[in-house]
Amino acid sequence: MKKMNAGALRLLAPAALALASLGAQAALPIQHWTQPSGARIYFVATDALPIVDVQLDFDAGDRHDPSVQAGLASVTADMLEKGVAAKGAEPALDENAVGEAWADLGASFDAGAGSDRMSFSLRSLSRPDLLDQAVALAAREIGEPAFPEHIWRRERERIVAGIKEANTKPGTIAGRAYGKDVYGSHPYGYEPTEETLARIDVPAMREFYARHVAPCRAKLSIVGALDRGQADRIAAALLARLPASFDCGALAPVPEVAALAAPKVERIPFASAQAHVLIGQPGYPRRDPDHFALTLGNYVLGGGGFVSRLTEEVREKRGLAYSVYSGFSPGLHAGAFTIGFQTRPDQADAAVKVAREVLRKFVAEGPTPAELQAAKDNLIGGFPLLLDSNRKLVGNVANIAWNDLQLDYLDTWRSRMNAVTVADVKSAFQRKLRPDDMVTVIVGAKP
Template sequence: MTRRQAALLRQAQIQNAIAQSRRKKARAIALAPSNKLSAPRLLMLTLLTSLLIMLSWGYARATEIQRVVSDKGIEAWLVEDSTVPIIAIDFSFTGGSAQDADGKAGTAAMLSSLLDEGAADMDSQAFQTALEDNAIKLSFDAGRDRFYGSLRTLTPNKDIAFDLLAKSLQAPHFDANPIERMRAQWIVSAKRKLTDPDAIASRAMRDALFEGHPYGRDTNGTEASLARITRDDLVAMHKNVMTRDGLTIGVVGAIDAESLKAMLDKVFAPLPESGTLQPVDDVEISKTGEFHVDFATPQTKISFAMPGIKRHDDDFFAAYLVNHILGGGSFSSRLYEEIREKRGLAYGVYSYLTDYDHAQMLAGGMGTRTENADQALMLVKQEIQRLGNEGPTEEELASAKKFLIGNYPLRFDSSSKISRQLVGIQNEKLGIDYFDKRNSYIEGVTLDDAKRAAKRLLDPSKMLIVTVGQQIKHADATPDKPAVSASASVAAPTAANDNEPKAKVGVN
């Protein structure tokens, strides 16, 4: 990392640390159980957070990655720094919600919330107390293609932390009471989504793009699917997903390679070598048209998607820059300029590239008042058409490069981000030297490359569009007063409707 990048990082960290503190405080208030955290617990968590911030400043100076392989063959990538006594570990297994059985969407999500609810010789209360008393932060999460875990601990408590992690992965209880408690929480979340326009739009988009495919399921499940999940389903998913053959690990902090090797063998070596994963077919993003979900709200949620690009495609970084220019660059993007700045039709509009293991797409969206929805959507199509036909300008490309290169140090402004990045670049098979090479990939994109990628990606005729809100009609279209597009209309989902209406930190 260069001195300039380090300076940018240190400057950004002050603001970022303040923002992180506010977000964590809000989240703690929202999620805290009725019994308040003890004063010692709060003190230790405050210390842990402070040390994580201090530790990140050290990585502004160096992010040398060591490839560590334990005696039993478990591999991890390590960024070692003993500036402060903190260790951050992230890991992932192949197999996420795409492995949920038909009719049992949410199995992986439920599994993620149960691994720390009792394991080995500890019941749920004992396990949670051990985490709290030692200021250990342990969490799990299910993505579409992978299952993720995270551990944060003070170095003096590492033996306890590693022991708890080993127990949670190797011998979770799946006791009846925690299962029902977590099921109830996931069902509450599923019910809330039924009245959330963003969730309704996402659901309708999934149904249209991935009908009959595992990606079409709700990662967190529906009320009906969650009710069907049994203990046997959880045990089976644990057995098939928590295996060494699909494991990637990133470690950051005050631990040396030899100590890490011992931890890897203690925690991960006892896991099965492999499991039985259901094959997942590749999906071509090919469905087009417009679908409307009637929903009583003064705002209309607009979502769109079209075919994307694979991560290892030669045009990927050109496409990455083109997306930034279109809608990924927030305040500097074409969509923001046309829709927000010039006309005030929406507070925000965005686009992004998604690369699942078995599907790639360029997607985006915005929220706008219902009477402005058709005008805003017409402008989105126009800008996609224009950028696709003409490509970006030299100035736009240079500005996008400057932003994406200058902003890159923010990917390393906390130890947690670094450990997640280590896992991400392994999962994407980008190479251990990716951090050093990434900016050169951005810089190497020519204007011809960007124009070729824009022409390849951006075509309004390939768009699938979902709108959620009240349907209205307008007069004939002009560029600033478009007509309503012909579209299919479907009903908003209800609690009784398990089958929704049929209408991933990146490391880039």
């Protein structure tokens, strides 16, 4: 990861106070258009700081990994920062040269892949000379990655060593078992292993990248001190080195996450001071209209920390765990709903029983009016913190772009949260969750 140097950060200091008012304003309007290449642009103009943030997303996440090559999308994204190929009069740049070039510009560029998407992020001062150079360098990394073989061999050894170390930890074992049990054969449950990484070579990475990354598949979110024309030129320049000729037909479909056929309890022996417990099931995709009701309801159930029902019943009243949480992880597919905690091995069963009872009652009855209002006060009151920097704002714009949400999503967020009723939360939870048919994974509990 390349970071801005100290000189660049000092240039930002005079405008830093402007960030405090950004989140308190009404959300800034999002401009949207499609370039001739098919790239979709989402742009917010703001002069709060003399800086530009760009997030570039492709449908090239882990959900497209073959099961026998789990980890392919992630390692492909990681390798994009390990060097740039030579082209014409432009020399090749190894990973050290790339890092030095970004340091000289006082800018940053990162690549990574998650469950759904492969993302590139660029941050630069808006000064034209620096911004143009930063865009040009980012375009080389996006369009002309070197994928050096010797670097991949080194990185593979490093990743495998990390996997082996993680496998000594009960949390890793619990998470891996839980993912398999909740997601079944869906790619959301894949985990890279030494075996799957051994099947990944540079040709496989090149083929994966070429199939998924093209201008016609791009969504670019841009926030900063620019006008629309400048934003359009930046978007075009970032994509200019990708192949112009490309078959932009539909990618191979990814199946939906299947509902659980039956409840399951998996106990995994492990010599640890604490038992690690995960309880859950497939949840919902991000575009689901119940999102607001489920977000507020989960705050009451287990997402609100010390004010949640799970904390009150599991920790405060019975002392069965130091902390306990619940949460949804929606994506393009139904990400998991999860309750998680750690407890003494001898009291794992008691803690599981209480957590299930709390969940069962909440799904049956929903929150009280007071609980729902407290959740609204907290989440709506914290809304300005979602928008108080360029980096947070571009992340929210990218979320809107990726999930095809309405362009006024940020403007209407508070009113939509306020409109949620107790009945809405209750019916949403009853539609989504089946408390008696969930997966329970317990690692480290005594028999």
